[in-house]
Amino acid sequence: MSDVRVAEVISETSDAVSLVLDAELSYEPGQFLTFRLPNGLERCYSLSSSPYTGEKPTVTVKRMPGGACSSWICSSVVAGTVLEARDPAGVFTPSSLDRDLVLFAGGSGITPVMSIIKSVLAAGSGRMVLFYANRDPSSVIFAAELRRLAAEHPARLQVTHWLECLQGIPSRAQLEAWASSFDAREAFVCGPGPFMDAVVSVLPSARVERFDVFQEEITETGDSSTVDVSLDGVRKRLAWPSHKRLLDVLLDSGLDAPYSCRQGQCSACACRIVRGEVRLLHNEVLDDDDLAEGYALACQALPVTDEVEVTYED
Ligand SMILES: Cc1cc2nc3c(=O)[nH]c(=O)nc-3n(C[C@H](O)[C@H](O)[C@H](O)COP(=O)(O)OP(=O)(O)OC[C@H]3O[C@@H](n4cnc5c(N)ncnc54)[C@H](O)[C@@H]3O)c2cc1C
Structure with missing residues (x-):
């Protein structure tokens, strides 16, 4: 965790703000920061700024x-205000800024998606179409900025606004009809669960x-296990509180664990x-063979046994 100072707070809509950060950050478009708030909870917020435009890192x-x-x-x-934040993370990033993209966003x-749009326009040659769904006109974040970007780059950015108050919730058939001309493009979607499920279908x-x-707060029981970890040729023994994810235990102890x-x-x-047992809160990548071989995701692992041994070495 490092301290970041908020340089400016921008009111985007009646219920959304952008925090412009006084920080030098190296990040990819589409990545997020994890903040630890004064109430002790951690929350992720995506960067809406682009690393290619010279603007300060901003979350919305x-x-x-x-x-x-x-x-x-x-x-x-x-x-x-000074906030505690972890390094940028996330894999919601385009493989190339020169590829054509089809983008779907709902609400926040x-x-x-804004970070991706600004990055492609500033540093790539890709063309983009955006389907942007909101409740009503007053809840559209970045309305003016999107209008300006689409006007400046008419051949590269086209925006379709979808307002629930006028058109209802977009159905699968409506999304399909809209996307049918662009289905060969790399697609990105971020928004409410049912909206994303419809787009993915x-x-x-x-x-x-x-x-x-995956941000569930795990009840703090006061129980703790012990983890022996081998990483980068170093072996360390750490206390592993039962409510804490392994990755956080390692990072908080100063280890440079990958994530x-x-x-x-x-x-x-x-x-x-290598020894002991963990449970994963969520896993979209390891298959049964991986799990049988003992592989685990540190970002989702909680201890099951009192003693656990973990290795990052081959
Ligand atoms: C990778 C990632 C990127 C994100 N990027 C952004 C972003 O750019 N912008 C953004 O605004 N958000 C973003 N989020 C979401 C953000 O991290 C938070 O989840 C969000 O702000 C809500 O957190 P909260 O603490 O305010 O709400 P919480 O306290 O976690 O509550 C969430 C909702 O659940 C309801 N709730 C809470 N407790 C209960 C209960 N016991 N029973 C019933 N309902 C309950 C609350 O009323 C609220 O509506 C991102 C999340 C992830 C994982």
Whole structure:
């Protein structure tokens, strides 16, 4: 975790703000930062800025009614607030800025998509079409900026706004009809679960960024296991509280453990359990053979046995 100072707070809509950060960050379009808020909870927020435009790193946060962290951010963060953040992570990034893309965003799901759009326009040659669904006109984040970018790059960016108050929730058939001319393109979708599910049913290869999962708070029981870890030729013995993910235990102890998405969707944090047992909160990448060989995802692993031994060595 490192401290980042908020340089400016921009009000985007009545329930969304952008936090412009005074920080030098190296990141890819579509990646996110994980913040530890003063209430002790950690939340991920995607960067809406582009690393290619010279703008300061910026995250955009939408208030969730009753949400423990987004409400605090939207009402209490001001210029000068210092937040704790982890390094940028995530794999919701285009393979090339020169490829044509088809993009789907719903509500605050526009955040990583905005970073991709600005990056492709600034540093690549790809053409993009965006399907952007919102409740009503007042909830459209980045409306003016998208209008400006589409006007400046008419041959490279086309935006379709879909307003639920006028058109209802987009059906699978409507999404299919809209996407049919672009189905050979690399596709990205970020938004509410049912919206993403509908898009994926039409474009099964679409890359998905889920905002609403895998952040469950695990009840703190006070129990703790012990983990022996071998990484980069070093062996260390650490206490592993039963509610804490292995990756967080390693990073908090100063070990340079590898990771990327932190959501069980890539295998950058894969390690091997040599002794003991762990359980994975979520796993989209390891198959039964991998699990049988002892592989685990550190970002999703909680201890089951009192003693666990983990290795990152071959
Ligand atoms: C990779 C990633 C990137 C993300 N990027 C962004 C982004 O760019 N912008 C953005 O705004 N968000 C983003 N999110 C979502 C964000 O991390 C938070 O999940 C979101 O802000 C809600 O957090 P919260 O603490 O405010 O709400 P929480 O307290 O976690 O609550 C979430 C919702 O559940 C409801 N709830 C809470 N407890 C209960 C309960 N006991 N019973 C019933 N309902 C309950 C709340 O009312 C609220 O509506 C991202 C998430 C991920 C994983």
